[in-house]
Each structure stands twice: as structure tokens, then as C-alpha cells.
Amino acid sequence: MVKTLEWTDDGVRFIDQRKLPTEESFVTCATYEEVAEAIRNMTVRGAPAIGVAAAMGIALGMRDAEGDHAGELRRRLDEICDTMGETRPTAVNLFWAIERMRRRFDEISESTPAQIRQALILEAQRMYVEDIAACEAMGRHGAALLPSSGGVLTHCNAGALATCGYGTALGVIRSAVESGKKLHVFADETRPFLQGSRLTAWELMKDGIPTTVISDNMAGAMMRLGKICAVVVGADRIAANGDVANKIGTYTVAVLAKEHAIPFYVAAPFSSIDLATPTGAQIPIEQRSAREVTHISGKQIVPDGVKVENPAFDVTPARLVTAIITERGVAQPTYAESLQKLAG
């Protein structure tokens, strides 16, 4: 299994997701600023992965921070966390990770600077391990929901590359396949960044799971032809009422699934669930550079001067979501109650 990200003595090491599938190259970020830039420019992407990347970036920044008492280190922590928090606005895992690192600091702020630095590195590494375990648990809970055979559509990449390993939506598919189900994955290519054609197809092929890439606009036709039995996607943020922010195009897939009476599942760790945000309307949606739409592989595909839109995410209302698969179990509607209950 590819290592999406990894803590090393030299810094945080990422597979460069901008270069897949034609080039498997790795970059090591030696400073927290470099980690922030890797999140911003999508060297690493996927809500759970950028959460852990941010935690490792904070640990890295604190490891190298000057300061021989907790007050100095706290000021440094605030600066580093501010930088991390400004990288991408939608995935709540980023803010969850920052908060968790802050809390850990608070717990051990009476210790020596060396102990604080060490504790933060360990906390980031613990989040890494927990993320993989959460994906595996989602896989166990979600596998039963998928049909014993048939086509399953996924959008964007909610796989090993979007997490520390195994994946959320693709973790559910992997687990179902491991349990003997005969699934064929349809991967939406997912313009503009092409996470489906570049990343999902790449990692599923490595696992030998049959995969067909389609243009985003083919999903409806495939459903109408009876080729899709279920949809599984990830999430960047789930509001308290079950509204789901995920990669642009997810909402369209959810509407199509409803039209064809196909179940639409969302798989996400609890770190993606934001009970403090009441509905999807309050989730900030990142607008990314026009160039992602106007150019592909450096080649211009839109005339000079034409306006484009590039919202990186959209919101799927809870009413279109059949179930939300988490590491703690499967939430069914009404989500305002079921998510609260799983949250304990």
C-alpha cells in the first residue's frame, strides 16, 4: 500500500498527488510552511489526510521552534496553527486536527520544552495510526451495505490517498471486495483536478479491483443503463443535520441516485463531522483558481477572457443521503439524532 504521508526525521513526506498517475514521486516538507503549501497546492488532499498532514506540520514547526519555556512555545504554536488554518477552508478535519494539537499542548504545557515537542510529535503520529484504524472500521461497518455484486459509483478520491491508508469510501469498497463481493467500481473522473481518473483508478488498479473511469457527465447515463447499484463517496465536512460537503459534483451524483432509486452512502471518520455547524448552509465552500478549469495539463481549453466558476465543493442535503458510515457505526436518518447518538 502506498504511503500517502509519513513522518520522517527530515520532515513530512508526501506522495505528490499532482503528478499521479504517470509519475510516482515523493516530496519531503522540511518546515511547517512547506507542509502548509503542500496542503494548499494539493500535493496532499483529501479531508482525513490533510487533517493528519496539518498535525504533522504543527509537530514539525514546534520541533524546530525556538523557545525555552511554555509561554514562548505557545506563541509559536498559535502562529503555526494560524498558518495551517488558512490553507483550505472546507474540510473540517483540518480544524479538528489543529484543535487536537492545541489541546495536547495544553495538557502538557507544564512539562519541559523537550517533552512538549516530543508529545506533539507523538500526538501527530497517534492521529496517523487512528486514521488508518478508523478507515478499517468504516470498511467493516460499510461493507454489508454494498450489494454482493454489481457496479458501485464513486466520485473524487476518498481512498488511501485521501487518508493515511485504506480510505473512507474506497475502504468500504475494499472491505466489501475482501469479504468476497464481486464489485466493479465506476470512478467519475472528477474535473477539474481529476482525482477520480488520476488517483482513484490508480489505487484501485494497484489493488486489482476492477475499475472503469467515466467522465462526470456519464454518471446519469450509466445509472439509466442499470450499471450502477450503489454510490459511495467521502466527505469534507458533515453538518449536524447530516448535510454533506464533498467534492464538487457530489450533489449531482446524489440527485441522480435519487432519480434512479440507488442508495447513496457517505463514508467519513468522526473527524469530518462538525456538530457545531447546524446545516450545510453554514459550511464555507472554497473557491479555487480559475486556471484549474481553464487549463488541463498546461493546455488552455477556454478562450481568453471567458469567466469560469471553480467551487471546490458542493453540499448534498441530508435528505439525499441513505446512510453515513463512520468508524463508530452506521448513522441512518434522521441524522440530527443518529449522529448525536454516535458522538455519545
Added chain:
Amino acid sequence: MVKTLEWTDDGVRFIDQRKLPTEESFVTCATYEEVAEAIRNMTVRGAPAIGVAAAMGIALGMRDAEGDHAGELRRRLDEICDTMGETRPTAVNLFWAIERMRRRFDEISESTPAQIRQALILEAQRMYVEDIAACEAMGRHGAALLPSSGGVLTHCNAGALATCGYGTALGVIRSAVESGKKLHVFADETRPFLQGSRLTAWELMKDGIPTTVISDNMAGAMMRLGKICAVVVGADRIAANGDVANKIGTYTVAVLAKEHAIPFYVAAPFSSIDLATPTGAQIPIEQRSAREVTHISGKQIVPDGVKVENPAFDVTPARLVTAIITERGVAQPTYAESLQKLAG
């Protein structure tokens, strides 16, 4: 206005639609085989345009055909028509144009070879002129259906570049704008061939009509945000019951329009209406090369060995179509009756 295609003494001249929007270049096809190849490789595309291109190709082939009596010329006509009929299977305009050229031949088969050749050239030129007139009539009939202001979504390119001029769906939009309506066009980029971002945006910008390009998967989000008041698309073939074959992704847009209670209009000349085909289920859907999906501008975006689908068209069932705009007037449901009535 750009000349999409044109009869010249040297052959049939096309703007090369594969090179737009970054390069405005023209190719002249000196033989009917070159015209057939230009249709196949999408130098020229759009159902009405390929109909007239085929007619001009037939006229060109017959102009240069050896033979000094009608029997020889008829054998040659059959060969040329067979070649044209094998280029692309879905747009019925191609077969309509071939039949019309055959009928014209039958009408004048008693004439001299020189007169036959001249009559076929004139017939192709007549179809060219009629196509522009049909687009203008569609514009007049359809403009009233559009709102006085707001966003109108279109998919693929059903514009001047898909016809001999003015366009079908874009003709309706042009006519509405000329009548004073304040419209803003949202153009789906339309993977894999990118007719929306490359062609629709290009020709609307030349006309000064405000246009925003979006990835196909953004259409749902734009509708949910209230940015789209109406949808207008073209058609490659309309069955007798009103089912519409059009560029892949049209069906997805129609489902989204229904979900948001947005009117979904189809604009097409009568040459796109195939009363001999009872429903969309009988319309042949062209499957194009995998490479259109796996590569963009020569750059590979899908891992080696992964399967892709590439149906060039899908079928939108009549129940999702608010009205069909033709040069003879606007057909409303039930289409089995209204289309028959317009057909006279």
C-alpha cells in the same frame, strides 16, 4: 459570424473545431473521402452541420465522379453515400441529408451527367441556406420561452459551429438576447471533447453574450444556488415519442433540471426528428475512442490499463423535456402527437 463550413470550388472548407479556441484554422477537403474523415474525426461536428457537410461531400464526390450516363453515376452515388453513412451513427441529420441527395438524384436522373452534377451541388447549397433559416426560425419561436433575465445553462455546443450558422440552442439564446433579454449563459465544459469550454464559450464571446464556463459536475450546484433559470440544448436525434439523443451528459442535466423545477428545452431542426424511430431505445449510440477520455491535449490522465467508457451520446426521456423548439413551431407534450402535427 464564423463560417462553420462552406462550399468552395476547391472543395468543402471547414473551420477546424479540434483546434479551437486557441487556434482559428481552416481545412479544405478536396474529395468526398476527406469530407467523410472530417466528419469522423470531428473537424466538423454538430448534427445539423454534419448533415450539410455530408450533402456537400456527396456533391463533391459526384462532381468528380467519372461516368457519362445515369446508371454509372447512380453506382457512384451509392458508394459515396455508403461512405458518408458510415462516419457517425447517432445524428439522424446525416441520414436525412443522404436521403435528400438520393431523392434529388432520382428527380433529375433523366438529365445529362453535367446537369445531374450541377443539381446536386445546388441541392447541397440549398440545404446550407435552409439550415441557417431554420436556426433563425427556431430562435424566433424559442426566444419567448426564455426568462427576461437570468442564467441559462447549455450543454455541448449547439451553436453556429454545430450548424451552418446561428445555432439551434444558441440560436434561441441569441434571439432572446437580440430581443432585449438579459441572459447569462452557463456553458458546461462537456467532457471528453470539451465542446462547451472550447466552442460555445468561443462563439458566445465573439457575440458579446456573457458566458461562464463550468465543469460538467458543477451544474447541480449552480442550480441549487439558484443561478440557472432555464436549460436549452440541441439534439442529435429525436424519436417519434419525443425521447432526445444528445451529447453525453444531457440526460444528467435534464434530471437536475427536473429536481430543481427548471424548464428543460430542446432546440432542433426537423432534420433531427426521426419519426421512423419510435423511442430513444432504438437510437444507436456511438461509442468513441477510449483515448478521448484517457488523454487531454495529448497528456495521459488515466493509469495504463484502466478501462474507460466513452458513449458520445445519451438519451433523455421525453418526460423530462419541457418543450421541443423547431423551425415550424414549438412542440409541447405529448410529443407523439405534437411532433406528428408539426410534421404535417
